[in-house]
Amino acid sequence: DCPGKEGTGGRKSNLTLLRNKLYMGQRRRTEPVVESTTSAGDHGNLRRSQSDRTEYSQKLQEKMAPQAVSSTPATPLQEDEEDEEVSRRLMARRVKIIAELMQTEKDYISDLDLCIKEVIQPLRNKQIARFDVDGLFSNIELVHQLSAKLLSLLEEATTDVEPPMQIIGEVFLQIKGPLEDTYKIYCYHHDDAHTMLEYYEKDEELKQHLRDCVQSLK
Numbered sequence: 001d002c003p004g005k006e007g008t009g010g011r012k013s014n015l016t017l018l019r020n021k022l023y024m025g026q027r028r029r030t031e032p033v034v035e036s037t038t039s040a041g042d043h044g045n046l047r048r049s050q051s052d053r054t055e056y057s058q059k060l061q062e063k064m065a066p067q068a069v070s071s072t073p074a075t076p077l078q079e080d081e082e083d084e085e086v087s088r089r090l091m092a093r094r095v096k097i098i099a100e101l102m103q104t105e106k107d108y109i110s111d112l113d114l115c116i117k118e119v120i121q122p123l124r125n126k127q128i129a130r131f132d133v134d135g136l137f138s139n140i141e142l143v144h145q146l147s148a149k150l151l152s153l154l155e156e157a158t159t160d161v162e163p164p165m166q167i168i169g170e171v172f173l174q175i176k177g178p179l180e181d182t183y184k185i186y187c188y189h190h191d192d193a194h195t196m197l198e199y200y201e202k203d204e205e206l207k208q209h210l211r212d213c214v215q216s217l218k
Helices: 003-030 040-064 076-126 133-137 140-158 169-188 190-202 204-217
Strands: none
Touching (some): 140 169
8 A cells, every 4th residue: 555665566567577578588589489379371381391392302313313315216317327327437447457457468578578588598699508598497488479479369359449349358268278288387397497596596607697687687
């Protein structure tokens, strides 16, 4: 009933209310507040948001993954073009192989020709008693002749002939017998010739004759 007491009680009540408001405001600033009265519509929005994120993640993974080869079947025209390109590549490779084969044969014949002219013939002309020229070089002159014949047949099969019509397999079948007969002799005497060369290299006089031939080749 006392006015002073009533005023004091009212100030305390107001102070308590103010403290409660400040406390709630501080919580809003520092802690996430989830309303307990979320409506059904809000739950639906949350579920849609999660679904959107899942869908976005899947699309992102698809974009980052290596692109698969298209399963669209090629048209007959495309297949024909691909077949023609493969045929062109194979033909170009075949032409290159034939050219390399012929160049190798030319180089081999050139080496044999030098050996005969600069080594075998000079040694024969010297008529060295202890030097068996034929035993050392076997039938290398026959090898030279046969190689020249092979090159001639290859040139005949390829000169002024379109690449698809260049049939070199028949050349080797044609010369197969002479090749076997000639190289059988050469290979059979190879080990004996090697032993003979080692013996000649131990003799200074004979070794000097070989050095002269090698210098002539250089």
